[in-house]
Amino acid sequence: MSIVLVGAAPILEGYLRAAERLGLEIALVETAARAAELRERYDCITATAEVDPAATGRDDGWIRPTAELVRRVRPEGVVASSEVHVLAAAMAQEQHRLPGPGLDAAAISRDKSQQRFRFAAAGLANPEHLKTPRLSAATEWAAGRLPVVVKALDRAGSEGVERVATPAEWADAVARRDTEGALLVEDYVEGQEYNWEGLAVDGRVCFGSLTRKLTTNAPDFVELAHFAGHQRTDPELGRAADALGQAVADAIRMRTGIMFVEFRTRGADLVIMEVAVRAPGDHCMEATSIVAGTDLFADVLTLARGGTFQPPSDVATHHAGSCFVTADRTGVLKSAGEHEWLAWPGVVRGGVNAEPGAVVGPPHSSQERIGWAILDCATPEDLERTVDRFLAVRPTLA
Numbered sequence: 001m002s003i004v005l006v007g008a009a010p011i012l013e014g015y016l017r018a019a020e021r022l023g024l025e026i027a028l029v030e031t032a033a034r035a036a037e038l039r040e041r042y043d044c045i046t047a048t049a050e051v052d053p054a055a056t057g058r059d060d061g062w063i064r065p066t067a068e069l070v071r072r073v074r075p076e077g078v079v080a081s082s083e084v085h086v087l088a089a090a091m092a093q094e095q096h097r098l099p100g101p102g103l104d105a106a107a108i109s110r111d112k113s114q115q116r117f118r119f120a121a122a123g124l125a126n127p128e129h130l131k132t133p134r135l136s137a138a139t140e141w142a143a144g145r146l147p148v149v150v151k152a153l154d155r156a157g158s159e160g161v162e163r164v165a166t167p168a169e170w171a172d173a174v175a176r177r178d179t180e181g182a183l184l185v186e187d188y189v190e191g192q193e194y195n196w197e198g199l200a201v202d203g204r205v206c207f208g209s210l211t212r213k214l215t216t217n218a219p220d221f222v223e224l225a226h227f228a229g230h231q232r233t234d235p236e237l238g239r240a241a242d243a244l245g246q247a248v249a250d251a252i253r254m255r256t257g258i259m260f261v262e263f264r265t266r267g268a269d270l271v272i273m274e275v276a277v278r279a280p281g282d283h284c285m286e287a288t289s290i291v292a293g294t295d296l297f298a299d300v301l302t303l304a305r306g307g308t309f310q311p312p313s314d315v316a317t318h319h320a321g322s323c324f325v326t327a328d329r330t331g332v333l334k335s336a337g338e339h340e341w342l343a344w345p346g347v348v349r350g351g352v353n354a355e356p357g358a359v360v361g362p363p364h365s366s367q368e369r370i371g372w373a374i375l376d377c378a379t380p381e382d383l384e385r386t387v388d389r390f391l392a393v394r395p396t397l398a
Helices: 014-022 032-039 060-073 083-096 103-109 112-121 135-143 167-177 235-252 284-292 296-304 380-391
Strands: 002-006 025-030 045-050 077-080 129-132 148-152 161-164 183-187 193-201 204-215 223-227 257-266 269-276 319-325 331-335 347-352 371-377
Touching: 002 014, 002 060, 002 083, 014 025, 014 296, 025 032, 025 060, 032 045, 045 060, 060 083, 077 083, 077 296, 083 103, 103 112, 103 235, 103 269, 112 129, 112 183, 112 235, 112 269, 129 135, 135 167, 135 183, 161 167, 193 235, 193 284, 193 296, 204 235, 204 284, 223 380, 235 257, 235 269, 257 296, 284 296, 284 319, 284 347, 284 371, 319 380, 371 380
Parallel strands: 002 025, 002 077, 025 045
Antiparallel strands: 129 183, 148 161, 148 183, 193 204, 193 257, 204 223, 223 319, 257 269, 319 371, 347 371
16 A cells, blocks of 8 residues: 655655554655655655755656656555645646546646636635736736735745835835746735635545634734634634635635635635645644544545545544744844743644754744744643743844
8 A cells, every 4th residue: 555745845744654654655756865864764665756956846846756656656646745746746646547636726726826817716705916927017006006915826835925015115026026927916915814724525625624823924924823723713714714615625626635725804705815735834734633633644645545534533622733933133043942942831742943053034934934833732721822932932043
């Protein structure tokens, strides 16, 4: 029983831990260095296909090695790890008639402008937007709508996303980004941001959960904390988010697998920021698994093999989430203080992303956060207090 796993980012090694518990063999598509590192820690990895390190940031860098590995091992299923792996996995699933989100959903996941088109056609709440071949070409459109948000079409983790509020900020953004190529410019939606995570089988959502977010302020909106299972706190919003998840699945023609929808509330509307047909990042999979009483990584592997989702019959009440340590100024990292905060009550697991000696500063993307932790607390108040403690942590800078 084998699965081809396309990519294995550290934040999503839960797929490998789940495979070992399930007794599955993993054929891994990764760089040679990353594959060698993981094979030392996970006995479930039995085959690999090498990706050129220079091509890891491009969809086409993963497509050929994935296709070759699938032909070689003939797996029961294929799973994409991160956003750049989605198309490679979907193409292999389609060619070999394996369960997956479908090529249509995968292609839309990789292009935010196509998402806007599909959502509008389905009558879903959407920011006003313009796809522009270069940022300067959108100057007249943006001038009457400031503040606006500028987005890269195919990146993840807040990378390439910024809020532009004034004509001076627009001129600065154009000066910095006019050579990037096609970008999406859209109205800025003021409101609380949420994540809805769901599992679908043959187009029907069989599991959904709501996550409340905390982010940095404009212009970058880097995520600082996630509160999983927010439907318990706000059941009405939870039901609306489940309905939105199914409507988005219908709009993008989602078939089988995991997906998530980011949205903001604007009055009674749930305004969609984006959708992706892969696992959410920021350790939301672990936090949601704690709340739901299941292992979502294992559930995704089961769906990829043609199985069904079995919700747990008896779920204990947990209040879980994830949060991050960031720098409040630029400097050279001496210590993230992890020896202290990893021992706090409620911390399940955590780690540090930056080595001592690295230059750090206030984050402009998710990749620039310094430390992370998964939380499991007895009460909602305990979770809020623990998150507040993390947000107050200040790394020691040389």
